[in-house]
Amino acid sequence: MAAGDRAAAAGLSIVPQTGKVRDGATEINNTRDMVADVQTTRARSKVSATAPTSPQVGDLWFEPI
Numbered sequence: 001m002a003a004g005d006r007a008a009a010a011g012l013s014i015v016p017q018t019g020k021v022r023d024g025a026t027e028i029n030n031t032r033d034m035v036a037d038v039q040t041t042r043a044r045s046k047v048s049a050t051a052p053t054s055p056q057v058g059d060l061w062f063e064p065i
Helices: 005-009 027-041
Strands: 045-047 060-062
Touching: 005 060
Parallel strands: 045 060
Antiparallel strands: none
16 A cells, blocks of 8 residues: 555545655655554444444443443
């Protein structure tokens, strides 16, 4: 994958490789890929009165009191 592909897929803006940031654009986009990886692998949380029917590793479930 090219630098910034995962970030773009997660909805983050990408730095174009033109102008004054041309030399650093790849590294900036690589760090945005890292941010996108964290955002997309974060635990999903849900509040529900019943237990989840198909929980996945990393899911959080909160039962309202």
